[in-house]
Amino acid sequence: MIADSRLHTLREIALTLRQDVITMLLTAGSGHSAGPLGMADVFATLYFHVANVYPENPQHPERDRIVLSNAHIAPILYAALARRGFFPVSELATLRKLDTRLQGHSTPTHGLPGIETSGGPLGQGTSQAVGMAVALRMKQSHSRVYCMTGDGELNEGQCWEAFMLAYKLRLSNLTFCIDRNHIQIDGPTEVVMPLEPLADKLRAFGLAVCECNGHDIPEIISTFERAKENADRPTAIIFHTIPGKGVSFMESDFHWHGIPPNAEQAQRALSELRTLQNQITSEHA
């Protein structure tokens, strides 16, 4: 069981990351709103509780590898890395601007610490993660690989090729983290390209499947722990999330998939998030 104080801290961090995302997108003037907000609780839990990361030595050989395949949600990754101490929080303001290390889609090419691979064109991270997991096993490393993917991303055949390979190689050190938020650019996932029955499909491809409320931090923690116990195969965690979570007028509206807030919307969003943060603080006090 996680201590109350720890849980409180993680919830606060998640709300801080959400505020960072809003501020970053407003400053950048472009980017994706819904996905980063929806995955804030998972990223907060992963970077501040579950994964072994070494901000002072980002290339530490024993670090867990976190691969962002749905790299359009890079703002939440950047916020988590900055708050975790990989680079100054002030650098978040450079998102998507000329000379930034925080490219529109995450890449190690511009020297940002904590980024493992390049992503953007969907599906690519799933295969990269499989290659990393095999190489780590060859090196007899105990590091784990966490591959973050979207649900719309699963339209890409490459993801399913990667799942087949991960199962063939019995990569128990690999966890696919699927953001099941039911939206993609053109609309609801089940309208654009139906994925259901998703859990059954993943199981049929050989993966161990866990389903998890992606906004319930104790459940997120216990699900990540369960994934580590699958000793003979990779795990897919389906994180059921609400896109735009924490900002009432963005929640579950697919139009917010690929756009940033304007100044007025950002003010409202930040105000709502601050209210949530005050509630948490007073609950804990």
Added chain:
Amino acid sequence: MPKYLHIHSDFFASPKKSPIRVGFGTGIVEAGSYDEKVVIACCDLTESTKTDAFARKFPLRFFEIGVAEQNAVGFAAGMAAEGMIPFVTSYAVFCPGRAWDQVRVSVCYSRMNVKIVGSHAGLSVGPDGATHQALEDIATMRVLPHMTVIVPADAGEAHRATIALAQHQGPAYLRLAREATDMIMDESTPFEIGRAIVLREGSDFTLVATGAMVGNALRVAQELDRLGIDSTVVNMHTIKPLDREILQKYAKRGVPLMTIEEHQIYGGLGGAVAEYLSCFYPLPMEIAGVNDSFGESGTPQELWDRYGLGIDTLTQRARALLSRR
């Protein structure tokens, strides 16, 4: 200076033949012996891409990915991120053909140390027909930033190139061919990425060829010699980075130049040479290759003849170019 350099003594009389891909097969075993980080991601084409010996010798470093080239390239990028030296092997039409985006983003953008090995490139695939004859792969690979593009001329050079690529840091494409073609160079011929090899020195004309067409270029030079035209033959085994130094050296002589390749005339060796020469040393030039069309079924020799890469047609084109001056 001898007229011919590095040429097998029996090349003109009775050349030994071996498929270029065979040289990759022996080279990768040797590279794998030197360095245990060398691994293979195979796309269900073990025998025909000649990775079977490696698979037997290093079973734990041989990964059968199945018919899934995009996955194989991404997988290789992940392995490279962890310090491995992966070679992805398939037919060139499939990989890089079907995995260009993965090569672009997962490999080149991140400068991952992945080697793409595309076999069965060119018309010389023969009877399988147009779907299996890669004629666009040099163009699609050389346009990518950070990519190195190598096209060996014979099996021996493929062997040496494979070892060189395993020791080279960065993305690379190695283009191979199916058919048994002439062994051109002797085994002591050096191989250095980016450094073309002069196989014949002549003062009237320059032939620049790549892959199996290097053998054809030598025979064209022999035909031209009978007509009193003394040609230089350059084996441009590295398309990128292009050996500008050697092009400059021969272009400065001001004699016409013809490139020969088993590839579309757009974007391949001829394109690369023309891009450089037209800016810095413009001279009369011909680009011999497949002229904006698909191939078809037939024997390699029939196809070379049909698509303008036979010795007679190439010789005629060279003479026409020389008379254009």
